[in-house]
Amino acid sequence: MITIPPISVVASPNPGTVPLSMTQHVTATVANDGTNQGVTWSVQQIGVPCSPACGTVSPTKTASGTPATYTAPAISPVLPVVSVVATSVDDPTKSGSSTQILTTAGGRLICSAGSGKESLLTGKYAFLLQTFGVWGGTSTAGSITANGIGKITGGEEDIIYFSGAGHVPPTISTTASLYSVGPDHRGCLVLTGTDGETTFLRFGLGCVNASGTATAGQFIEFDDTTGAGTRGAGSLRLQDPTAFAASHFKGNYVFGTVGRTPTVAGTAIIGSVGIVGTFESDGVSAIPASDIDLNLGGSITSKAQSAGTFQCCDGNGRGSGLFTDLSPQINFVLYQIDNTEAFFMMTNDLWGTSGEAIAIPSGTSFSQSSLNGTAVLRETAQSAAGPVVDLATVSAEGLGNLRTNDNVNSAGVFATSNTALTYQVASNGRVTLAGTSTPPVLYLYGPNQGFLLGTDANVTFGILEPQTGSPFSDSSFSGAYTLVVENPSSATVMMESGVLTALGNGNASGTLDQSSSTGLAANQGLNVVYSISGKGTGSVGSGTTAVVISSRKLAFIRDTDPNPTISVVEK
Numbered sequence: 001m002i003t004i005p006p007i008s009v010v011a012s013p014n015p016g017t018v019p020l021s022m023t024q025h026v027t028a029t030v031a032n033d034g035t036n037q038g039v040t041w042s043v044q045q046i047g048v049p050c051s052p053a054c055g056t057v058s059p060t061k062t063a064s065g066t067p068a069t070y071t072a073p074a075i076s077p078v079l080p081v082v083s084v085v086a087t088s089v090d091d092p093t094k095s096g097s098s099t100q101i102l103t104t105a106g107g108r109l110i111c112s113a114g115s116g117k118e119s120l121l122t123g124k125y126a127f128l129l130q131t132f133g134v135w136g137g138t139s140t141a142g143s144i145t146a147n148g149i150g151k152i153t154g155g156e157e158d159i160i161y162f163s164g165a166g167h168v169p170p171t172i173s174t175t176a177s178l179y180s181v182g183p184d185h186r187g188c189l190v191l192t193g194t195d196g197e198t199t200f201l202r203f204g205l206g207c208v209n210a211s212g213t214a215t216a217g218q219f220i221e222f223d224d225t226t227g228a229g230t231r232g233a234g235s236l237r238l239q240d241p242t243a244f245a246a247s248h249f250k251g252n253y254v255f256g257t258v259g260r261t262p263t264v265a266g267t268a269i270i271g272s273v274g275i276v277g278t279f280e281s282d283g284v285s286a287i288p289a290s291d292i293d294l295n296l297g298g299s300i301t302s303k304a305q306s307a308g309t310f311q312c313c314d315g316n317g318r319g320s321g322l323f324t325d326l327s328p329q330i331n332f333v334l335y336q337i338d339n340t341e342a343f344f345m346m347t348n349d350l351w352g353t354s355g356e357a358i359a360i361p362s363g364t365s366f367s368q369s370s371l372n373g374t375a376v377l378r379e380t381a382q383s384a385a386g387p388v389v390d391l392a393t394v395s396a397e398g399l400g401n402l403r404t405n406d407n408v409n410s411a412g413v414f415a416t417s418n419t420a421l422t423y424q425v426a427s428n429g430r431v432t433l434a435g436t437s438t439p440p441v442l443y444l445y446g447p448n449q450g451f452l453l454g455t456d457a458n459v460t461f462g463i464l465e466p467q468t469g470s471p472f473s474d475s476s477f478s479g480a481y482t483l484v485v486e487n488p489s490s491a492t493v494m495m496e497s498g499v500l501t502a503l504g505n506g507n508a509s510g511t512l513d514q515s516s517s518t519g520l521a522a523n524q525g526l527n528v529v530y531s532i533s534g535k536g537t538g539s540v541g542s543g544t545t546a547v548v549i550s551s552r553k554l555a556f557i558r559d560t561d562p563n564p565t566i567s568v569v570e571k
Helices: none
Strands: 008-012 016-019 023-031 039-045 056-058 068-071 081-088 095-103 122-133 136-147 152-161 178-181 186-192 198-208 214-221 231-238 250-259 273-282 289-296 299-305 308-312 318-323 330-338 341-346 354-359 372-382 387-397 401-410 413-425 430-434 441-446 449-453 461-466 478-486 495-503 507-516 519-532 537-540 544-550 553-558 566-570
Touching (some): 008 081, 023 081, 039 056, 122 214, 122 354, 136 330, 152 186, 214 507, 250 341, 250 449, 273 441, 387 544, 401 553, 461 544, 537 553
Parallel strands (some): 008 095, 016 095
Antiparallel strands (some): 039 081, 081 095, 136 152, 198 214, 214 231, 372 387, 372 461, 387 401, 430 441, 449 461, 478 566, 507 519, 519 537, 544 553, 553 566
C-alpha cells in the first residue's frame, strides 16, 4: 500500500511589516507537491479578497520557493493588516499565509486616529478582552510592554475559548506588534503572534499621571471587516512591577467573572457562565479557604468551599492556580496590576470566565452596615430573546433592607421598576438577598461595592459601586473621559470605544470607534445633550438613561436598542 503524504504550504515572512506604497517579497514553500504546480497568490482580509484596496501581489502564480512581490496600497484600508495568501494549485484546500502589517515610512503603525502621542503608553500594561466570534465567546488576559515610541517590546497572553475549542496562545512578536496614539488620546494597537495571528484594537486612554503616562484605557477589537468575525471589548491597566511576587498577592480577595456563549444543544456547551467568590491567599503558594458561587447556564452551586494553590508571578505579572476541592477543579490565571487588583480568568474548558480579583483591605470585617447609603448597580444578562442590561440605583439603610430602582432594557423592551429586598451580610462579605424568585448573591470587597451573580437562567452578572458626590447637576459631568461598552453579553451588540468631553453645561462631544454586524466604523463624531438630576440620574443623548457614579464616572444605556449594552464613561 502506497501512502501519499498531503501537500502543505508555508508562506514567509510571517509576520512582516511593510510601509504604504512599498514592496515586500513573499515566498511559498510547498511540501509534497508531486506535480510541481506551485501556488496562486491573493491578498485578503479576514478571508475575503480585498485587492487592490489592500494591495496587490505579482506574479499571481509562482513555483515553490520562487518569491512574489506584495505591493502595499498608497492609502491604508480601515484595518491596516493584510494576509498575502498562497494556495496550492494541485490541492486548493491547502494554503499558507504571510501576515503583513501596514506602516508609515518610519515604521509606525497606520492608524486613522492619528499619532504623535505614543509616550502616553509607556511601561507594562495588563489587559483583559472579552470577545465573540463564530465559535462563541472568548476571553484573553495578558500583559504587554510598550516602549513609548510605538513598539510592543514584550508580553504574554492566555486565551480561553468557551466553546471548548481550546487554544494555545501565540508568542507575541516584538517585531510586528505596534501601536499609535493620536492627539485626542485614541489610538490603535496590533498584537501579532509569531505565527502571524493578529488582534487589532482601537482604544482610548485616560487617567494620565504626573509622569505623562496613561494608567488606564478602554478598547474594542477592531478587525471584523465583514461583520461576521470577532468582536469584543476590554480594559488596559498600567502595572506596578514591584507587585509581581507572591508576597504581594496576600490576604483576602473577592473576584467576579463572567463568560458568554450561545448554548449548543446536545453538547457540553452550556451557554453563559458566572463565577464569583472570595478567597484567602497566604502570600506564598496556598489558598487556605474560599467561598465560591457558580451559575453554569442556570445550574446553581451556592457557597462552595475549597482550598487551593497558586504560583505568582513571572516578569509580566502572570500567576496561576486552582481551587482543588471543587468538582471539577477550577483553574485560573491572573495578571497582577498592583498590590490590590488583578485581572482574573478561569481557564476551565467549556466554561471559562473572566473579570477581576480585588483585595479586601487588611482587618476588614463586613456587617449589615457595609451596605448603607446609595450605590449604582450595572447588570448584564443574556435571555432567549437577546441581551439584557439593567442600570440601577440601590438604597440601603445599613440594617438589612434595601431598595433597587431599576432601568432595564430587555432586548429592546424598556421598563422601570422599584424592588424591596432584605439582605444578610456575612463577615467575609458574602451577601444573601431575599425578596425575588431568583435572588442574586453579592460579594463585597468594600462598603457598597462588590460583584453580583444572579441565580437565574439568564446568568445575570453585576458590578456594584458606591455613588458619591451628591447633590448632582449637569456640572457633575465635566471634563475629558474615555468610553467603552462593559461586559457585552452577545455577539449581536455594537462594540464601541472612544473619548468624550463634557462641558459641564449639558453639552458633550467626542469621537467613537465601532465594530458591529455591519463591519467597522472609525472616527465617528458624537455630539450629545445631557441632563443630570440632583439624584444623579438623567440622560446622555436622546433615548438614554444615565446614572452618575462619581465625579470621575458615569454609566448609561440606550433604552430601546434591541441589542443593548452598558456604556461606562470614565476619567
